[in-house]
Amino acid sequence: MTTDRPGISVVIPCYNEEDNAAQIAAAVVAELERARASFEIIFIDNASTDRTAEIVRGLCAADPRVRLIVNTRNFGQMRSPTHGIFQARGRAVVGMCADFQDPPELLGRFVEQWRAGFDIVLGVREQGRSTFVFGSLRRIFYWFAGKVGEYRIIPDATGFGLYDRKVVDAIASLREPEPFFRGMLVETGYPVDIVRYPRPGRLRGVSKNNFLTLLDFALSGLASSSKNLIRxxxxxxxxxxxxxxxxxxxxxxxxxxxxxxxxxxxxxxxxxxxxxxxxxxxxxxxxxxxxxxxTRGTPLVVERERVNFPAEPRLPVEPRR
Known part of the structure; x- marks a missing residue:
């Protein structure tokens, strides 16, 4: 197994993604090889009840650039992805979903913008038609977050994007127990480059979110992005x-x-x-x-298993090229 620091780490959180794991890994490999980037792919499994972990273990056996973390239980959609990002070794880190709602074909564009000097490159999904109620709630949330927040939340940015190593290290130093990662990206103060893309016509698989999980995510984001809310x-x-x-x-x-x-x-x-x-x-x-x-210090997740991770400590930061 190579011990060199990869140029790009792609972190893919998953929960019951047995239909998507192999396909998303193949798509990511194809795009990053086309971009001529050295890379690793980290799947972090949030205690799936299907064959997701088993399938990713097979990918790890076939390709040492694929790695796996399996959590002891489901730690939620904020803590688990962030923990995976913190375990990445790349000079830049990409966060994306496993169900193709984040198009892999944008990875080359992200890498190109990062090589050009941008520290944060965020994909922003264009919203299609939605119900009046859902659209109104979204607008109210972003308006209210903009009024009470200490930093700007970028509308329709889900966190899909590329982050330079120094950005990831800055976020890790905050030791946030419930990290609203896409908000914390802006909190670091590093400039953000935005890449807009159309909303996919169809996702592979079924979304794991419902109204209650989305509400919990929104409230956590508001609470973590502003002390003005409690004031x-x-x-x-x-x-x-x-x-x-x-x-x-x-x-x-x-x-x-x-x-x-x-x-x-x-x-x-x-x-x-x-x-x-x-x-x-x-x-x-x-x-x-x-x-x-x-008194922050609560671990984001508890790991059950790691596959294909090198044993040596994190290497020092290297140039982008």
């Missing part, structure tokens, strides 16, 4: 405090003109209680965030 309680507390002050001013005026000043006083007390409640919730939430940031 929204502070402006709410300030608003309630202002309303309480206005009600206190209105109470004696209402008594003077013969109105129901008592109700204004009750309203002031209630609003003051809400102001105190939201203020303390904000303080507690911000303290919890600080504790979380200072």
């Amino acid at each position: 929204l309680t502070f402006p709410v507390a300030a608003l309630c405090g202002m309303l309480a002050a206005m009600s206190l001013v209105a109470a004696p005026i209402a008594w003077l003109v013969g109105g129901a000043g008592g109700w204004w006083l009750v309203a002031a007390v209630v609003q003051l209680q809400f102001a105190l409640l939201f203020g303390f919730l904000g303080l507690i939430g911000d303290q919890a965030r600080l504790v979380s940031e200072r």
Whole structure:
């Protein structure tokens, strides 16, 4: 087995992808050989219940450039792919799905842009027709994320793309226990080159996502991309405090003109209680965030098995060409 650092590492997370594993590996090999790039392919299996791991073991036996990590259980669609990316040895890393929703024919373009000097090259999928409800929810999510986020989330970027080694190392240094990887790419501050591509007409296999998993992904992305979200309680507390002050001013005026000043006083007390409640919730939430940031260290996944990984430590960074 060669111990040289590959130019490109392609990380393919999978869960029950027995129909796609061999085909996606063959497509990736063809594209990267056409691009004249040295490479490794890392499959990280999230405890599939079908023959995915068995098929990839066969690929590993046939080609030492193919590697496999098998998790002890399903660690979700954020932690498992990121762990695979952190295990990659290449001078650049590509993250892509196993079911061909990320077209392998773009790999040559990604490598070309990276060789030209871009540190992050992201594929952005053009959205086709969708239902009014789903399209509206997407727009609301990106609008809200843009308002409360500390950095820009690129709409319709799924994380499919190429990332230079220094970008991957910068993200790894953050030690995020629930990594929203495509957001963290932007958080590093490295410039992003975008490659747009049409939405595939048909995927191989069935998507493992449903409304609840997509909602969980969206909420995790919002929570990890902005501390402003947890601090929204502070402006709410300030608003309630202002309303309480206005009600206190209105109470004696209402008594003077013969109105129901008592109700204004009750309203002031209630609003003051809400102001105190939201203020303390904000303080507690911000303290919890600080504790979380200072005590990160939870492993992303627990591995059951590794196949075809070299034993030596990671090599130093080398030039792109």
